[in-house]
Amino acid sequence: MRADARRNEDAVLEAAKIVFARSGVDAPVREIALQAGVGVGTLYRRFPNRAELVAAVFRREVDACAAAAEDFAAERAPLEALRGWLIRYMQFVATKQGLASALYSGDPAFETLPTYFRARFEPALQSLMNAAAETGEIGAGADAYDLLRTVGNLCMVADADSPCRSERMVGLLIDGLRYRAGTSSESERGA
Amino acid sequence: MRADARRNEDAVLEAAKIVFARSGVDAPVREIALQAGVGVGTLYRRFPNRAELVAAVFRREVDACAAAAEDFAAERAPLEALRGWLIRYMQFVATKQGLASALYSGDPAFETLPTYFRARFEPALQSLMNAAAETGEIGAGADAYDLLRTVGNLCMVADADSPCRSERMVGLLIDGLRYRAGTSSESERGA
Amino acid sequence: MRADARRNEDAVLEAAKIVFARSGVDAPVREIALQAGVGVGTLYRRFPNRAELVAAVFRREVDACAAAAEDFAAERAPLEALRGWLIRYMQFVATKQGLASALYSGDPAFETLPTYFRARFEPALQSLMNAAAETGEIGAGADAYDLLRTVGNLCMVADADSPCRSERMVGLLIDGLRYRAGTSSESERGA
Amino acid sequence: MRADARRNEDAVLEAAKIVFARSGVDAPVREIALQAGVGVGTLYRRFPNRAELVAAVFRREVDACAAAAEDFAAERAPLEALRGWLIRYMQFVATKQGLASALYSGDPAFETLPTYFRARFEPALQSLMNAAAETGEIGAGADAYDLLRTVGNLCMVADADSPCRSERMVGLLIDGLRYRAGTSSESERGA
DNA sequence: AATGAATGAGCCTTCATTCAT
DNA sequence: CATGAATGAAGGCTCATTCAT
Incomplete structure (x- = not known):
């Protein structure tokens, strides 16, 4: 992929994230293209339909949030790292208002998202929980995925x-x- | 109000509840009218804009959910009544996906809704909590409204x-x- | 025709005149019914379609304007009576904005209107012109209908x-x- | 502006002129788009609302009519040039039936129209009148704008x-x- | 390859007209 | 008879998507 193409794709994803947060995932494609400073044609070239764009934005934010877990682990004591990341995770979930219904719409572009979500977040959280359990601050029995869903589902979808x-x-x-x-x-x- | 008019209003509210749950609060008006078995004009006569309809459905469901608290209190032991109603309340909140953003859109039709929400739910829940606190099953300090928000906000809005x-x-x-x-x-x- | 029926018809005509002047001849039927203080059904009973109502209002106002000619003749000198009535006539025409296009729309309800218009206005104006010509204030040759059309057409329709x-x-x-x-x-x- | 865009804009204006004359300024947008051979979206892209389109058509016709004054002046004797152009001007006004009420509706799109009207027509007519006054065919005192209004107002607005x-x-x-x-x-x- | 102009399906909304009450 | 509730056709407008430039 050429450098400018990569730059455009980045711009579109960043723009989409902003616009989705501002106007919801149903925001006009034009608004996203405008925010990204590209024509709508360019946007369609990279993301043939809205679902693909939504999924790409979702993955990008999952990556960013999962990556933050290591930062917390490095900079804080176990329990505080856990607490901090859960709050960070809640912020991630918070921006997903309206995505939940899209997610369960049956669109094939979303099919792999739950798996992606779990593959990134479960190890990140489990590692934080293990550290906290080793110090005895929390019990060892709780399941990371279950906690992710507890917090996440509460916010995202009933x-x-x-x-x-x-x-x-x-x-x-x-x-x-x-x-x-x-x-x-x-x-x-x-x- | 004429008998048929009242019947239609009921039908519209019931239909809107179903359609909002199925397709979100942005579902086409036609779909709601069709589900209700009335013409779109009838729907517009009673609810000049979508927000009014949404608000009416909201109030109706708040009433139903708040009323359920008494049933639980009558039929179960305090802690189980509390648990049962909270689950019932979560189901109420669960259908409110997508309403949160509408609620905070500044539309005047929604202005009174938070007050309505609190006026109905807070006494209902407080009464259940008091009963459970009297038996010593739960602590007495927790605030009913705070708990409502905790559960509800988790679901409804970030x-x-x-x-x-x-x-x-x-x-x-x-x-x-x-x-x-x-x-x-x-x-x-x-x- | 019963007294209340006559009263309703009057109310509708008066209301229609007001509403047509305020909002044009395409104003919603509801607005007229509201202004008249009757239900739309009542309005439709008397005037099965808009054209009939428009025509009736037109005739009523023609009558009123033609009748004014005699008042002017009785109260003013010939030339001033003529001038005064022409101005009154212009006011009549002035409220007919938008009627012109309706008039030439081919609707059968309007067919007799030009004849009615001429039958009422031509003698009225001719009489005023004759009086002014007898005093030598104006020339005798001009045609009353032609003058009506000159003034009226200028306003009503090109x-x-x-x-x-x-x-x-x-x-x-x-x-x-x-x-x-x-x-x-x-x-x-x-x- | 792209060549096809300019062509479309022309087609729309021409179509609008025809349709406005045929069906009035309230004619369905679809009818205009159809007449122009474009989609409604194209029409809306250039003229976000009806008033803008009406105003654009108005300006276009003002231009055409004002330009005709020079032709008349070049091809006819002064008095005949004046007479000819006034008739041409009346034809212009004649197609403005129904515009008068729109013009005074307070829509911002129409705000500049009276100024535009005067800036184009007054010099055109004044020049014709001057030429006729120089040959002594008409008196020199009459005001061009007043004459424009006399003829125009008679037709356009009461x-x-x-x-x-x-x-x-x-x-x-x-x-x-x-x-x-x-x-x-x-x-x-x-x- | 990028752009944004053009298209038209589809939703919102109004309102003439009918007809149950 | 009067009323006004119900209907749905019709028109406004947006915006996803295509495709000429």
């Missing part, structure tokens, strides 16, 4: 298809309340 | 404006993990 | 079909200019 | 705001009649 997950999420929250009934927590109250 | 809330939410989840480190929970594991 | 009439109208104006070249007019200058 | 103008217009007509009372005109009679 899993109408798996009510038992909802129950488990609520179970956790209620456990928090119950345990606080018998403990004087040193963590911040609220929620 | 609170860009209050990152501290996100942190508190994560704090709760991590507390859950931390406490489980020192306890042998009788509740279901996971999450 | 007679694409009779360019010679346009030429004659221009002829008059130019005559006015030419004659003023050789006369010192005591009338107001300008135009 | 000057509800300036009844004195109406009176002056009627004054001219009556003057014409009065003067004919004492003169044996060599011009065609009538009107």
Whole structure:
């Protein structure tokens, strides 16, 4: 791929990220092309349909977020690294408003996204959790993917298809309340 | 209001609920009218713009969900009533995908919705929590509205404006993990 | 016709006149019904289509304007009566903006209107002109209908079909200019 | 601007002129696009709203009509050139039926039109009048703009705001009649 | 290869007209 | 008879997508 072509593709992805966040994933293609400083034809050349563009933006942001896990691990103590990254992850999820419905629309461009998501995020989070478990700060039993889904699904989509997950999420929250009934927590109250 | 008019209004609201859930709040008006078995004109007569319709559907579902709290309280033990209703509430929130952005779009039709939401849900949940706190099953300190927001915001909107809330939410989840480190929970594991 | 029916018909005609003046002859039927304080059904009962209503309003206003000629004749000197009524007539024509195109649309409801127009206005104006000609204030040769058309057509419609009439109208104006070249007019200058 | 774009713009303006004359300025956009042989999108691209299109057509016809003044001046004797152009001008005005109300609708697209109108027509007519005044065929005192308004306003709009103008217009007509009372005109009679 | 002009399908909305109440 | 609720055709407008330049 030629240098200018690569530059254009980058510009389009960056523009799409901004526009999707500003106007949603249904934003006019023109707006994205304008933001990227290219013609719509150029955009279509690289991303023949909206789903491909959406998927590409998604992957790019997944990469960025997953990469941040190592930074946190290097710069903070285990529990704080975990907490920090989860917040970073929530920010990632937060920008995905409206993507959830697209994701489950059955478009083939989105088919590989869940796998991609898991392949990147699960090891990143698991590694943070392992570090925290080794110091005894957290229990060892929890599953990284389950936590990703717990936080992520809460934000992205209500899993109408798996009510038992909802129950488990609520179970956790209620456990928090119950345990606080018998403990004087040193963590911040609220929620 | 004439009998047939009332019937049509009901049909439209029911249809809108279904269509919004199926195709999002941006679904074509025609689709809603078709689902309701009325002409588009009828729909426009009652709901001059989409926002009014969306708001009406929202209120209707809030009413239904809030009303369910009493049923749970009557039929279950306090903690189970609380758990049950929170799940019911999550289902309500679950269908609100895509509404969040609309809600904060500044449309005047949505202005009163947050107040309406709180006025209905807060007493309903508080009453369930009080009952559970009286039996000692949960701590007494937690705030009903905060819990509503915790669960609801997680699903409905990424609170860009209050990152501290996100942190508190994560704090709760991590507390859950931390406490489980020192306890042998009788509740279901996971999450 | 029952008294209330007559009252309704009057109300509709008066309302239509107001609304046509305010919003043009294409104004929504609803607006007229609202202004008249009746339901649209009532309006349709009396005037099955818009053209009939327009024609009825037209006739009513023709009647009112023609009747004014006698008042002017009774209250003013001949030339001033003529001048006064022509101005009144222009006001009548002035509210007919947009009617012209309707009038020549070929709708059967409008077919009799030109005849009606002439039958009412020509004698009225002729009588005023005769009175002024008898005092020698104006020449005797001019034709009342021609003058009606001159003023009226100028306002209402450009007679694409009779360019010679346009030429004659221009002829008059130019005559006015030419004659003023050789006369010192005591009338107001300008135009 | 690309060659095809310019060609399309021309086609649209020409089509709009025809359709406006045939069906009024409220004619369906589709009809204009069809007449022009372009898609509606093309039309909207150049003229984002109807007013802009109407204004553009208006300017185009003003230009054409003003340009005709020079032709008349070159090919005819002064008085005949004046007469000829006034008739041409009336034809211009004649096609403006229904534009008057639009013109005074307050739409910003029309704001500059009166100025444009005057800047083009006043010098054109003044020059014709000067030539005719120099040969003594017409008086020198009359104002070109006033004459434009007299002829134009008669056709285009009922000057509800300036009844004195109406009176002056009627004054001219009556003057014409009065003067004919004492003169044996060599011009065609009538009107 | 890049551009953006052209296209037209499709959605929103209004409103004339009908007809149940 | 009066009313105004319901209908749906029709027109405005946007924007995804194609393709000439």
